Amino acid sequence: MTADAITIQGLVKSYGALKAVDGIDLAVAEGDFVAFLGPNGAGKTTTINAITGLSNFQSGSVRVFGMDVVADYRRTRPLIGLCPQEFNFDPFLSIHKLLVYQAGYFGVAPAEASHRAQELLRYFRLGEKRNIDFRKLSGGMKRRLLLCRALVHDPKILILDEPTAGADLELKYRIWDFLTDLNRKGKTIFLTTHYMEEAERLANKVTIIHRGKIIHQGDKATLLGNQTLEQKYLELTKGAGEES
Amino acid sequence: MIKNWIGLKTLVRREILRFFVVFSQTLIPPLISSALFIFVFGFSIGRNLRLEVAGVSYLQFLVPGLVMMHLIESPYANTSSSLFMSRWHNMIQELLLSPLSYFEMVLGLLAGGVVRGLLVGTGVYAVSLGFTQFSFYNPWIVLYFFVVVTVIFSCLGLLVGLWAEGFEKLSVWSTFVITPLIYFGGVFHTLDMVPAPLRIVTKLNPIFYLVNGLRYGMIGVSDTNIAFSMILAATLAIFLFLAVETLFRRGYKLRS
Numbered sequence: 001m002t003a004d005a006i007t008i009q010g011l012v013k014s015y016g017a018l019k020a021v022d023g024i025d026l027a028v029a030e031g032d033f034v035a036f037l038g039p040n041g042a043g044k045t046t047t048i049n050a051i052t053g054l055s056n057f058q059s060g061s062v063r064v065f066g067m068d069v070v071a072d073y074r075r076t077r078p079l080i081g082l083c084p085q086e087f088n089f090d091p092f093l094s095i096h097k098l099l100v101y102q103a104g105y106f107g108v109a110p111a112e113a114s115h116r117a118q119e120l121l122r123y124f125r126l127g128e129k130r131n132i133d134f135r136k137l138s139g140g141m142k143r144r145l146l147l148c149r150a151l152v153h154d155p156k157i158l159i160l161d162e163p164t165a166g167a168d169l170e171l172k173y174r175i176w177d178f179l180t181d182l183n184r185k186g187k188t189i190f191l192t193t194h195y196m197e198e199a200e201r202l203a204n205k206v207t208i209i210h211r212g213k214i215i216h217q218g219d220k221a222t223l224l225g226n227q228t229l230e231q232k233y234l235e236l237t238k239g240a241g242e243e244s
Numbered sequence: 245m246i247k248n249w250i251g252l253k254t255l256v257r258r259e260i261l262r263f264f265v266v267f268s269q270t271l272i273p274p275l276i277s278s279a280l281f282i283f284v285f286g287f288s289i290g291r292n293l294r295l296e297v298a299g300v301s302y303l304q305f306l307v308p309g310l311v312m313m314h315l316i317e318s319p320y321a322n323t324s325s326s327l328f329m330s331r332w333h334n335m336i337q338e339l340l341l342s343p344l345s346y347f348e349m350v351l352g353l354l355a356g357g358v359v360r361g362l363l364v365g366t367g368v369y370a371v372s373l374g375f376t377q378f379s380f381y382n383p384w385i386v387l388y389f390f391v392v393v394t395v396i397f398s399c400l401g402l403l404v405g406l407w408a409e410g411f412e413k414l415s416v417w418s419t420f421v422i423t424p425l426i427y428f429g430g431v432f433h434t435l436d437m438v439p440a441p442l443r444i445v446t447k448l449n450p451i452f453y454l455v456n457g458l459r460y461g462m463i464g465v466s467d468t469n470i471a472f473s474m475i476l477a478a479t480l481a482i483f484l485f486l487a488v489e490t491l492f493r494r495g496y497k498l499r500s
Binding site for chain 1: 247248250251253254255257258261262265333334335337338339340341342343344345495499500
């Protein structure tokens with residue numbers, strides 16, 4: 001039996017008195033495309049940070065392909081690519097160098113890193129901008145660059161935190177096509193988004209978190225029945241809100 | 245201990261590139277200020293006063309102190325600003341997401357400070373050759389203090405880069421702690437040139453031992469025991485490195 005791509009058990013993360021994530025269990029099988037949904041402040045980014053090692057947590061465990069992300073971080077981190085919400089690039093570097101350096105941190109040799117960087121920049125139509133720094137890019141270009149950076153070390157799991165926020169329609173479709181293609185080729189994708197259309201179109205599994213607790217986890221088709229994802233999402237989050 | 249050699253080399257390259265890109269702010273100013281110090285205090289005033297200290301000219305006495313001053317300031321400025329800016333812009337995520345071990349991260353970050361310190365220290369010495377020339381009393385001791393002192397203050401810069409929450413806090417340590425310790429650490433004077441009560445305070449200042457250690461290596465003159473200075477320097481370097489590595493491993497102000 002092979003391990004799930006991501007397994008979370010009893011994860012608790014508090015900020016002072018506030019429990020951002022309250023004992024969640026979550027499993028993502030290899031090859032899944034999971035939409036991880038929830039209102040602002042529900043615990044989505046905290047969960048992502050726990051998986052990627054950007055956040056400490058009080059209790060529980062997070063495993064990536066069976067390996068603990070804390071104890072075995074040197075083996076789990078190469079398996080994950082994170083595309084964060086914010087544009088946190090090094091302003092001292094050209095965007096090509098930025099990708100080459102990022103791949104380098106993951107142990108990719110310079111020649112191979114440069115080749116991968118060029119391929120990704122070309123695919124995301126940033127090839128002509130390769131020698132400028134990110135501050136001179138438009139918002140949409142910066143978002144594409146985030147994707148390039150997340151992918152440059154060829155991770156098995158891609159974690160996306162609002163990847164199409166602020167993107168125009170053309171870019172949104174291009175990113176969707178790219179993500180669909182990546183998933184088809186075997187990459188496990190864990191997507192947080194506020195766009196229900198995006199989640200419904202791309203994901204095969206849906207997980208909903210509300211006030212730090214998982215309120216739904218499973219197949220998209222089973223969840224939806226004859227409803228849209230937006231209808232179902234509102235029904236579940238409203239119900240959970242009334243209970244709590 | 246080091247497994248990700250490519251990752252470490254990449255980080256070292258980035259840290260060196262970072263200060264080379266702005267070399268007019270990082271490498272040139274220390275050379276100009278040192279030339280002015282040497283010209284005004286050592287060459288002009290020192291020569292006209294016919295000041296002799298410990299059997300060498302005041303100018304020769306001054307040079308090791310000035311070199312040490314920049315072996316302290318440049319690495320500190322490099323690592324503190326580099327880490328603080330990485331935290332400020334959240335670029336530190338690039339490293340935290342990578343499989344670099346915390347040991348490798350700290351090593352890579354401090355390498356930038358060490359290289360900048362070595363370049364500036366060597367440059368200040370090169371500038372001094374325009375005013376006075378002498379051969380090193382013990383080049384190995386000079387090399388030892390060049391490397392160990394840049395490690396100490398690179399680590400201290402990393403600690404402050406982690407601790408600081410704003411730009412103003414970044415300069416607090418430099419202005420209120422490091423600079424006074426340098427100026428009272430024997431850069432410009434011997435122990436018997438200061439009033440008796442200040443001698444006790446001077447002896448409690450670790451920089452005093454570093455300045456005198458380097459001065460011994462360069463001109464063979466020291467107010468301290470050279471073995472003690474060397475052991476103190478190594479102890480500080482190891483202690484500070486372990487402190488920084490521990491804080492990185494715990495995610496102090498790095499992970500939420």
